Amino acid sequence: MLGTFGSAVHRRAKLVLVLTALAVAVMGVLGAGAFGQLKSGGFDVPGAPSTRAAHIVDTTFNGGSDLVLVVKAKAGSIDGAAPAAAGAALTRALSADPDVRDVTSYWPGHDAALKSRDGASAMILGNVDSDNKELVGRVLGTYVHDSGAVTVRAGGKAVVNHDVSSQVVKDLGLAEGIAVPVTLVLLVLAFGGLVAAMLPLAVGLVAALGTFAELAVLGRLTNVSVYAVNLTTALGLALGVDYALLMVARYRELTARGADSRTAVVTTVRTAGRTILFSAATVAAALAAMLVFPLFFLRSFAYAGIGVVAVAAISALVIVPALLTVLGKRVEVGRLPWSRRRQGRSDGEAPFWGRLAGAVMRRPVLALAPLALLLAMASPLLHAVFGTPDEQVLPTSAPARQTAEQLRTDFPGDQATSLQVVVKGDPAALPGRLTAMPHVVRVQDADAAGTHLYTVYTDLGSHSSAAQHLVGDIRALPVPHGDTVLVGGDAAALVDAKQTIGDRLPYAAGLVGLTTLVVLFLFTGSVAQPLRALVLNLLGISASAGTMVWIFQDGHLASWLGFTPRPMDTAMTVLLCCITFGLSMDYEIFLTSRIKELHDAGADRTAAVTEGLARTGRIVSTAAGLLAVTFFAFGTASVSFLQMFGIGCGLAILVDALLIRGVLVPASMRLLGRHAWTAPRVLRRLHDRVGLSESGSDPDPEQEASAEPVGAGAGR
Known part of the structure; x- marks a missing residue:
């Protein structure tokens, strides 16, 4: 199917590009209205006691x-x-x-x-x-x-919501202003030429633009968080670079071996394109796990993430082959001298990665050092504390933050951190009990339509553990049978959000884990490979998340990065884990597909791993470096949870590409030995019937020139 598609794109390349230009124009018109449709907030849980209390306050008491x-x-x-x-x-x-x-x-x-x-x-x-x-x-x-x-x-x-939203827009502009030119320079160095380097950048920008259009449409139909823009820009550019890099590298490899333009384009779509589709499916599945959570903040990232993955994959499969067809040999215009010398190397092979894999395969004990490092990086998770965004995510110069600090220090009871206790029925002795509670400064009451509202002012920060305990104590107060007591306010919303995310987290993790196990089994035919991938990916994610706790909660590097240490943002931490897991699966597929291909072609276990890493190491490390730059650019943000998101994703990508793929995968493959590619007989028969993998060596380019390609590709 992909071979037929690639052949069609090659025959109608100019028409494809014209239609693409029209689609981009439409997406630009739609995407221009995205920001007007997006909403701030999204951290409240629908149907939770705090949300119901807020609704009553809004409708009965004209809002808080x-x-x-x-x-x-x-x-x-x-x-x-x-x-x-x-x-x-x-x-x-x-x-x-x-x-x-x-x-x-x-x-x-x-x-x-x-x-x-x-x-x-x-x-x-x-x-x-x-x-x-x-x-x-x-x-x-x-x-x-x-x-x-x-x-x-x-x-x-x-x-606070207004200032955070405005600052996010400014931070995104600054991050893109840094990431795009730096990425372009690195692409030129990675591809060895200006023309070839522009292809991944074009795909990334189209992916981001397409997702803006998607968000603009969705924003008219449902609540979509403005923070989803963060993911759209970063992930669009990242995956666009990733997928286009794979396509262009494959095309160059084939032309260097003597294939004509048609053969190279068709084979590239069939092999690298297949891997892109497979990778996009796994990344989208990881992001889809956020649909499990009812908070529209997280659901918005699922909408944006799935959209940007789909647009990036489709763009890579349509735009890149069409441009390669039209450009032909001109794709090498402006090629740098050292790149010309490297071009003839088979399959973009990188001997360093092969030697590293060989050393680890001979002495798996070498993996103990990076394993210990990753465990040490993950250890701060043991004392992680979680919260939701407040004014402290803003810089100290922000007016909203300065006002909040003045309210806390200068006034008897902070209006912004008050709790709203809504009582339907006879309040009886409740007001006196509220007043007598620790940390309660005063209680203000109001009545309307048989409903009582008690605004409880405290001397506590709304995200402190003491404020959360106070919410629990109020909810535990005895009330007459049949009466209803609801507690609202920021502290109550935080309690409900943490409980809801905690309750739904096992389902989200189970969905991601099950998807990974099933899809990788269908891809490899092995039971051990999906389990190995799952364990190593979780190790890398834990190392990154633990380091973010060390930096943003414990306050290390606070003076360098200019933020105020505070609890980890609950929803953003979930987002960080989902995205980094999906991107880790990207590299897992790149490497595993090549190792499996060599193994199926008859190479022994050691040769399959070492040669597989030699052939994919440069692509994985180059893609990881480019993606890391895109995410690290968010470290320049003034909103601390945006900094955490960018730095955490960038670190996770580098850890995965360098330590996990370069060292721990070869070591684990050596330890698995002959069991690396085995499965029970029943599952083996299932894989033989519905498996997704292709095996065998690449077809000869001369044979490809005279026949439509069929399923014997490398699937890189």
Whole structure:
């Protein structure tokens, strides 16, 4: 099938490129509206007690106070004539604004709870649509400024979400501005020429653009997180480079052996294209595991991830063969001198990787050092603490963060960290019990339609373990039979999110593990190979995640990277693991397919592993280096969870390509011995009937020129 497809692309290459250009134009028009359709947040669990409480607060009590304006006198007390007049005027303006609801102000009632301890500041509270970035931006632009006698600062959940979203857009622009030119330079060095280097970059950019279009459409149908853009840009460029590198390397290998343009293109699509499809399926399966979680933050990454994988694979299989056909020998234009000398080497063979594999196969004990290193890197996971994003993911210079810190230190009970206790029924002695609880500063009550709302102000950070324990203590309070007590607020949402992710995590891990075992068995016909791949991939992921705990939770490198140490972001850590597992499977397939091909062709176990690594080592290490650059560019971000995501992915990719593929795979293959490619008789018969692997050596290019290719390819 792939051979027929490749032949069709070769015959109609110019038409394919024209249709591709039209598709790219359509994707550009659709993708331009993506940011307007995406939403901030997405960390709340649908149907959880905290979400139900938030819904009641929104519908019955006009919403909680997710907008906090701190009005500070430039001189003297906030009760001075000029500051008081400015505060009262601001209160009237906010109350008259149709986009700001439920305004509560220090003026005119002079509620002491809304006044700072030093008497220099006071609060105005309100509620806005925090998912509407443009609306929040308008409110901030209208009311947050110096006004004669006072200075106005804004905080609260709506402002934090707005500032994080805005900063993410800026960080993405900076990361792309670094990653794209650096990647292009490295591609030129890797491919040895400018024209050939442009092909992977084109595929990566088309993949990212196509996924923007997908997100713009999905954003009109369901909730999609703005943070999904992170994955779209990074993974699109990464997989585009990965897949195009494989295609171009295969094409060059065949032309160097004397194949004409048609034969080289068709064989490239049939062999490297098959591996790309297989790899894309495994990466998509790993990302699809995030659909298990109900948080639309994680589900959004599944939508974006599956989309970008599909677009990258299709682009590589369509655009690259068409461009190679049209360019022909011109693909070598601008080839660098040292690359010309290397071009004749069979199959892009890299002797270093072959020698390394041979040394490890002779002395598997050499693998103990990298194994110990990976276990040490993973060890910080033992004391990992998890949370959700708050204002501390922003740099200290961010206005929303500065306001949040002022609220914590200057006011008796932080509005932003309060808990909302919703009671349907008779509250009885509940208010007194709430007031008597440790760390509770005050309790404010409201009634509407037979429902009671108690806003509990505390002196605790909303993501602290003490605040989470307080949520549990409130939920455990006895209430009359038939009454309902729901606890909302950031701390309660964190408790529910952690519980939900923890409950669903075994299902997600089981889905990824089962998919890996089934697909790799169908690919290799071995029971041992899928188990080996699963164990080594988990080791690499654990090493990367543990290092992120050491850096971002424990605070090492905080001064270099400019972040505030805080608990690991629960959802982003899950995302990191899913993506790195999928990319690890990319390299697993590249290497295993070549080893299996050599083994099936009659090579002994040692020769199959050493020669297989020699033939794929340079491709894997080059692809890993290029992908790592793309992800490491996110280390320049100002939002700490974006830094964690990029650095963690980049580190995992390098660990997998260098230590796991280069050392631990040869060592494990030596230890498995003759059992490496065995399976029970029943499973062997199943594989013979439905297996996906191809074996045998590459067909002779001269034979390919006179016949359509059939399934005897290397499947690199």
